[in-house]
Amino acid sequence: MVRKVTIKDVAALAQTSVTTVSLILNNKGQRFSAETIARVRAAREKISYEPDYFAQNMVNKETKTIAVLVPDINNPFFSQFIQGVEEVAYQYDFIPLIYSAGQNNQKVNYYLKELVRRNVDGFILAVSHIEEETLEGHLKQRKIPYILLDQSEKQHQSDEIAVADTEGGRMAANYLIEKGHRQIGIVLPEQRAWNIEQRFIGYQVALVSHQITVNPDWQITTPLSKQGGYQVAQQVIDSGVSAVFAVNDELAIGLARGLAELGHAVPESISIIGYDDIDWCEYVTPRLTTIKQPILALGQEATRLLLNRIEKPTLGMQQKMLSVELVERDSVQAQ
Amino acid sequence: MVRKVTIKDVAALAQTSVTTVSLILNNKGQRFSAETIARVRAAREKISYEPDYFAQNMVNKETKTIAVLVPDINNPFFSQFIQGVEEVAYQYDFIPLIYSAGQNNQKVNYYLKELVRRNVDGFILAVSHIEEETLEGHLKQRKIPYILLDQSEKQHQSDEIAVADTEGGRMAANYLIEKGHRQIGIVLPEQRAWNIEQRFIGYQVALVSHQITVNPDWQITTPLSKQGGYQVAQQVIDSGVSAVFAVNDELAIGLARGLAELGHAVPESISIIGYDDIDWCEYVTPRLTTIKQPILALGQEATRLLLNRIEKPTLGMQQKMLSVELVERDSVQAQ
Known part of the structure; x- marks a missing residue:
């Protein structure tokens, strides 16, 4: 394999330190002179340096990733819901991670723990049962944004989307x-x-x-x-x-x-x-x-509310209710 | 929020350097004395230090994550396939990331690029068309393990699973x-x-x-x-x-x-x-x-082959063919 261009190469070429390069390339270089900033950017350009995702993440702490937990990916309701999520996430350059957690609370806990470790930016929780202590332990304490689908808003005091x-x-x-x-x-x-x-x-x-x-x-x-x-x-x-x-x-x-x-x-x-x-x-x-x-709209709207929250953590509580309608076909007959 | 315990705290307590702690906790500390290793582990234990995922990743380069690209999550075939993947991944403590990429080659490219940046350990590619240059550019050059579902093995020279x-x-x-x-x-x-x-x-x-x-x-x-x-x-x-x-x-x-x-x-x-x-x-x-x-088996087997490959990169090419069978129901009548 070809040796990967590293941040050290950029620093050497720009005749400055690795820390300086890291801060500037992660848009945290306000305290440096315009001249230094320009020199670092030019060096980066010249040797086509791509910041290492994990190194970058340690500075930025934003992974542009959201996780979606559904109870059953086999239910066409959820596969359509996920389509809505993917549409909006893609639009805003976020990567959605999809998990089918079943009715299994242990699996929900496992996925939450692992995903929190991976610094996922937020969660859409469409699993049917989620315990308050699970939310509290994994998400609330760490102030990780999430939105609940079809849960009682009174119980959880969370961003939430539901249908009527x-x-x-x-x-x-x-x-x-x-x-x-x-x-x-x-x-x-x-x-x-x-x-x-x-x-x-x-x-x-x-x-x-x-x-x-x-x-x-x-x-x-x-x-x-x-x-x-x-x-x-x-x-x-x-x-x-x-x-x-x-x-x-x-x-x-x-x-x-x-x-x-x-x-x-x-x-x-x-x-x-x-x-x-x-x-x-x-x-x-x-x-x-x-x-x-409105299944597709539900997925889209849930994602928009979550991205809102990631963007503005101090926003007031978001709660949205979508309406339903009757579709008459052939399975009901007058008595 | 409570201040997070960091690797520096462990190093201070163990009276050694951050690098030493990092190497030892990531099982790369063979060159240190048994006494140093024990001291670091005890310090970590004492203050309940959880290694930062991203810092850890920079040393280990293994994320225990596999990505699965399917063309259409709405097709029940793929939701069942994914179930098979999730069962085996869960068993081996890997996190599967699921993407519905449509027939859209641009989206396949986007997901591959972003996921490679995130150091995903391997890919299951169940998208119906994948171009050789896409494989070459994103995966082969970087020696990232992947397995193709239902593609021509002759064309791609890759690990592959298919049905007859x-x-x-x-x-x-x-x-x-x-x-x-x-x-x-x-x-x-x-x-x-x-x-x-x-x-x-x-x-x-x-x-x-x-x-x-x-x-x-x-x-x-x-x-x-x-x-x-x-x-x-x-x-x-x-x-x-x-x-x-x-x-x-x-x-x-x-x-x-x-x-x-x-x-x-x-x-x-x-x-x-x-x-x-x-x-x-x-x-x-x-x-x-x-x-x-055998849809479920296909998902399970694809995942097993991929995990094999991640474990043993030098393994010979893996190609597996599963058989099909006729299921008689009511939609065919004798002429």
């Missing part, structure tokens, strides 16, 4: 009620992240405000995945509901498949509404009626 | 022929990566070996996505084929949706076989018959 999930849950249940349904089930995970809990609350509010008693037998818990939805098809049939709100699209699509295999066609036998509006909604049969989250 | 794509293409077309089809189309992108080209060759070999003339009108080009498949439904109908090999599952699923909307049900009117076996095959209607790639 209570409204979304209400919208989903109201739509089924408008279509004449009265026995309305909900399929959701047992361990509920904050945003899922909001959808559940919205569903309950809608039922109660239409004088429908919320029946615990209509609440069916299962893992948040296609497979999870598929597995509870028989339970949904047994519950006697005529319509179901599945709290995400993957659940809804798995459930529709399970019902069809048991001879209960959707929507003729049971109606289903999902949540998210992943692109697959258009490609399954029946096409899925759902509550649309 | 020619065999897969042959298998797909043979299956349709066995089912009595004689007019067999293929849907594929115009710009073909090496692996897609192999599938195309396999399809042609199967037809020819059954005395079926390969008809250019049966070759329909479109972008490699659900939307791409959806868009060419009318063209497929017009071509007069009774069965189609779509070179990936997303294409196949989009096409099936498009055909159904035009009143040509799959498989009653036209049969379809896909490629990949993404988990969605089980959740679309009809369930998709396909050629299964």
Whole structure:
């Protein structure tokens, strides 16, 4: 290999010290004369010196890197969210690091620790459960910027972006009620992240405000995945509901498949509404009626808020709520 | 903020120089006496000094980080591939960095440049086109370990992992022929990566070996996505084929949706076989018959080969080929 040009070569050529060169090339050379600065820059130019990333980092402490922790990269919701992040990061010359941490708190801790050591400039935390002590220990104490996705802002006192999930849950249940349904089930995970809990609350509010008693037998818990939805098809049939709100699209699509295999066609036998509006909604049969989250915008906006915070650490708390909308397709039928 | 304990504090306590401490704590202190080494380690222990990542890196030049470049994180194939990577990386205490680079050669170059600057230990390159000069300029000259996924090994002379794509293409077309089809189309992108080209060759070999003339009108080009498949439904109908090999599952699923909307049900009117076996095959209607790639194993194995290479730079060239298999579901009917 060719010997790498080092900062020492620049210093020798400019007839000054390594420290002087380092400060000037890292834009911390205000105390030097214009003449010295010009000499150092010319020397650097002449021998095409590229500052070593790690040496530079020790002075600047900015890595132009943000980390994104998601629970499940296999969920199309998160792959689209990441696209939004990458678009904005690329635009501002930041490198995003993506991690799929599962439901595994140990893995979240591991990634946070390792990434903090690597001086990542900030974090987008889209994992569904994050403990206050994890935030406190890894990020708050060190004043590392981060933004939470879909977490309770009251609990954490952090920059946060969320969607109007209570409204979304209400919208989903109201739509089924408008279509004449009265026995309305909900399929959701047992361990509920904050945003899922909001959808559940919205569903309950809608039922109660239409004088429908919320029946615990209509609440069916299962893992948040296609497979999870598929597995509870028989339970949904047994519950006697005529319509179901599945709290995400993957659940809804798995459930529709399970019902069809048991001879209960959707929507003729049971109606289903999902949540998210992943692109697959258009490609399954029946096409899925759902509550649309602005997924791409969510990724873009989360990144903008984080970059804001990195730029201006003393900014007031940033909290943003994006709205949702109903997308009617073919999976709900009037009762 | 509390003042951070630095290497200077350790040196002061151990009554030695910063350089000595740095070398000893980075396991490069062989030339010091056992007594000095013990004194430095005790001092570090006493004041709980955590070496600064970047300072440490300047000595060690190993970041325990690998970068993974994929063309499209939205394709479930790649999100599953990444899962395989993460499993093995986590096991060996490496941090994987994931990038979705699109079909954009400029973005591939940008990510490679920035990541090389950050001293990433190695790369898994799963982007569909990578130019020899890109590899040469960013990686080969600097002797940075990398592994190519689904690229022509002859062209690049690199560590490489691939699947038996020619065999897969042959298998797909043979299956349709066995089912009595004689007019067999293929849907594929115009710009073909090496692996897609192999599938195309396999399809042609199967037809020819059954005395079926390969008809250019049966070759329909479109972008490699659900939307791409959806868009060419009318063209497929017009071509007069009774069965189609779509070179990936997303294409196949989009096409099936498009055909159904035009009143040509799959498989009653036209049969379809896909490629990949993404988990969605089980959740679309009809369930998709396909050629299964060992996606998770591919991610795991790629990572193992790369970590091997990082560990032993002088190892002989590693080239591995994984096999494929037919998965029969409901999208192909006997003619």
